[in-house]
Amino acid sequence: MSAGEDRASTTAPVGAPAAPSGHPTAEDEVVRICQELIRIDTSNYGDGTGPGERAAAEYVMGLLTEVGLSPEYFESEPGRANVVVRLEGRDRERPALVLHGHLDVVPAQASDWSVDPFSGEEKDGLIWGRGAVDMKDMDAMMLAVVRQMAREGRKPARDVVLAFFADEEAGGVHGARWAVDNRPDLFEGATEAISEVGGFSVEVDGRRAYLLQTAEKGIGWLRLVADGRAGHGSQVNHDNAVTHLAAAVARIGQHPWPLALTPTVERLLRGVADLTGLPFDPHDPQTVDRLVHALGPASRFVGATLRNTANPTQLSAGYKANVIPGRAEAVIDGRFLPGHESQLMSTLHELAGPEVRIEVLHRDVALEVPFEGELVDAMAAALLAEDPGAAVLPYTLSGGTDNKSLSVLGITGYGFAPLRLPGAMDFSAMFHGVDERVPTDALRFGVRVLDRLLQTA
Numbered sequence: 001m002s003a004g005e006d007r008a009s010t011t012a013p014v015g016a017p018a019a020p021s022g023h024p025t026a027e028d029e030v031v032r033i034c035q036e037l038i039r040i041d042t043s044n045y046g047d048g049t050g051p052g053e054r055a056a057a058e059y060v061m062g063l064l065t066e067v068g069l070s071p072e073y074f075e076s077e078p079g080r081a082n083v084v085v086r087l088e089g090r091d092r093e094r095p096a097l098v099l100h101g102h103l104d105v106v107p108a109q110a111s112d113w114s115v116d117p118f119s120g121e122e123k124d125g126l127i128w129g130r131g132a133v134d135m136k137d138m139d140a141m142m143l144a145v146v147r148q149m150a151r152e153g154r155k156p157a158r159d160v161v162l163a164f165f166a167d168e169e170a171g172g173v174h175g176a177r178w179a180v181d182n183r184p185d186l187f188e189g190a191t192e193a194i195s196e197v198g199g200f201s202v203e204v205d206g207r208r209a210y211l212l213q214t215a216e217k218g219i220g221w222l223r224l225v226a227d228g229r230a231g232h233g234s235q236v237n238h239d240n241a242v243t244h245l246a247a248a249v250a251r252i253g254q255h256p257w258p259l260a261l262t263p264t265v266e267r268l269l270r271g272v273a274d275l276t277g278l279p280f281d282p283h284d285p286q287t288v289d290r291l292v293h294a295l296g297p298a299s300r301f302v303g304a305t306l307r308n309t310a311n312p313t314q315l316s317a318g319y320k321a322n323v324i325p326g327r328a329e330a331v332i333d334g335r336f337l338p339g340h341e342s343q344l345m346s347t348l349h350e351l352a353g354p355e356v357r358i359e360v361l362h363r364d365v366a367l368e369v370p371f372e373g374e375l376v377d378a379m380a381a382a383l384l385a386e387d388p389g390a391a392v393l394p395y396t397l398s399g400g401t402d403n404k405s406l407s408v409l410g411i412t413g414y415g416f417a418p419l420r421l422p423g424a425m426d427f428s429a430m431f432h433g434v435d436e437r438v439p440t441d442a443l444r445f446g447v448r449v450l451d452r453l454l455q456t457a
Contacts, residue, residue, distance in 0.1 A: 023151050026144035026447040031127060031440050033063070034140035035120030037103075038129035044104040046170040052079030053103040053166040053175075060103070060164050063143050067150035071162075074183070080166045080174035084186050087146065089158035096159035097375070097457060098193035098411060100402055101139040102168030102175060105131040112434045126437040133430040135196040137438045138417035139164060141446045145454065156454040161190055168402050171219070171362045176405035184409060192375050193406050197397050197431075198415025199383065199449070201390070202298040203423030205276040208390040210383050211298065212376070213415025215264040215396040216403065217305065218341055218366030220334035223359040224248055224352060230326035237324050242317050244355035245328035249312045251351040252332060257307040259285055262337050264368055264396045265305055271393040297426035304398035308344045310334040331361070335398060338368040364404045368396075369412050378457040379416050382449045387420060399431075418449040 040056045057073060060083045064071045071085035081103070086096070108117035108130040115121045117130040127137075146162060149155070163186070165175035172178075179186060198213030226248065228241030261269070261282050272291045273280040281287045288306065292299045310332050317328035336344040345358075352358055370376075371394035380392040403413025419442040421427055430436045 026141075026148040026451060027444045029147065030140050030144040030443045030447050031122070033143050034127050034132070034137055034438070034443060035122065035129075037136040037139055038120035038127070038131050039118055041118050042104045043107040043130070044167060044169040045107055050107075052081065054079045054081040056103040057081035057083050057164065057166075060139075060143065063147060067147045069146075069150055072186070074179075076166065076174040076178035076182075082166050082175055082179055083164040084179070084183075085162050086186075087149075087156055087160040087162060089156045089160065091158050094158040095191035096161055096187075096189045097156075098161045098163060098187060098190045098406060099142055099454075100161075100163040100165060100176070100193060100195045100406070101135050101142055102165045102172075102196075102402060103136075103139065104167055104169050104175075105134065105136070106169050106432045114435055117436070122440065125441065126439050127443070128435065128437040130436055132436045132438040133427070134432065134436070135417065137419070137443060137446070138196055141417070141443060141450050144447050145451045148451070149454070154455070157457055159189065160454060161187055165402055171364065172402050172405050176402035180405045180408050187406070187409055187411065190409070190411055193403055193411050193413040194375075194379070194416040195401050195403055195413065196415055196417050197399070197401060198395070199379065199418035200427055201387075201419065201421050202295055202427075204272055204294055204296075204391070207275055208387060208420070208423075209271075209275065210387075210390055210392045210418070211268075211395040212371070212379060212392055213397050214371045214376075214394040215262065215338060215368035216366065216400055216415070217335040217337055217396065217398055219362060219364040219400050219404075220332075220336060220341070220344060220360065221362040222332045222334055222348065223361055224330040224332060224356050225359060226328045226356045228324070228326055228328070228355075231324045233322035233324055235324075240324055241326060241328040242324070244353070245315075245317065245330055248352045248356040249315070249330050251353070252310050252348060253312045255310070255347070255351055257309060257347075259288065260307050260337055260340060261288070262305075262339070262368060262396060264371070264394050265302075267371060268302065268393050268395045271391065275391060296423070297428060300426075300428040301398060302395060304335070305337070305396040308334070308336050308340055308347075309398075310344065310348060336366055337396075338366040341366065364400060365407060367403060367407060367413065369414065375414065375457055378453055379414070382453040382456065383418060385452055386445060386449050416453075418446045419443075420445040
């Protein structure tokens with residue numbers, strides 16, 4: 001079955017064996033594991049401070065060794081911990097699949113939250129806390145499924161490299177990127193990978209659709225630097241670094257980036273048009289906007305993938321009210337579509353102007369892979385076995401994942417952390433947001449889908 005076909009009909013699922021008497025199943029364990037991971041503060045401030053991932057990695061090691069597996073623990077720097085284990089598959093002639101997650105989270109300001117962000121509290125059928133969706137939920141699903149398989153003596157269809165990385169929230173320098181550069185042997189024979197921010201459901205015109213991530217924008221974190229003539233704040237100064245910088249920041253922040261539909265985005269919008277009956281003209285911004293709006297809360301994710309973006313995020317200048325500084329700086333979070341990096345950079349240089357130079361803080365590739373093939377078909381079938389009648393569509397992630405690092409080894413990455421969500425839930429707002437939370441039923445749904453996928457993919 002092609003990934004582009006209607007997947008409402010599929011063969012009946014092959015159920016996983018029941019766990020041996022006295023042992024919990026993945027569905028029994030996943031909520032507890034998610035809560036316990038959230039309670040381990042792994043905030044990543046991106047500047048070398050923070051608790052690191054060691055405590056979470058040691059917890060993961062314990063869960064894996066308890067069921068007879070032999071994971072490898074390694075640190076790129078003190079406290080920046082990673083865990084990898086290879087599961088032997090039934091067919092060892094096939095290329096391996098990498099199933100990976102990250103253990104770090106972005107910081108949370110407790111005073112902004114209605115619950116303690118590191119409590120892992122369960123209320124109203126939801127698990128609350130930093131990392132509940134990004135991505136300790138998927139980490140918990142991976143661990144719960146693998147633990148049940150190990151207890152039951154079941155092997156995945158092919159070798160699976162199970163990896164838990166550090167530092168994804170700061171570009172993966174101390175996690176996936178370090179592992180790829182220094183321990184490529186861990187991924188020997190792997191050709192495909194699955195990880196976060198895909199496989200979640202949205203409601204489109206009354207029908208549930210699952211968005212499978214087949215592309216992600218590239219990253220360009222940039223510093224703008226303006227130099228000028230320092231002097232007394234009371235004097236006329238036409239070479240003011242702050243003025244130069246402020247003008248550049250305003251031009252960049254207000255720039256109307258042109259519409260640019262990549263193949264993945266166009267295929268998504270055509271799918272939405274088929275589900276809704278709305279017209280689609282890729283050259284008409286109004287029809288594009290209507291289709292994006294039809295995705296409900298997910299429109300925030302998708303809307304950011306219609307064009308390049310560049311948002312000012314930090315400013316720094318001066319040290320005293322009456323001193324004009326000789327230097328002013330800003331940081332820009334640039335995100336470029338696959339194939340559009342040169343357009344982003346040339347436009348930013350033009351907008352910055354001659355008084356402001358651009359320095360690259362961090363750059364990483366954009367990715368786009370086909371919405372077709374055996375793995376895509378297996379992901380769709382696993383979803384539809386649990387939710388018959390739903391649709392499966394590709395989409396582009398506006399952010400980035402550790403699939404960027406694995407791509408250096410020629411590994412094709414997809415976003416697939418399966419969650420069946422309430423139609424009104426603003427899932428995109430949960431990422432790096434206040435009161436991050438995930439439904440417990442969605443976690444249990446996810447382990448059923450993931451177990452099925454590992455048996456068939």
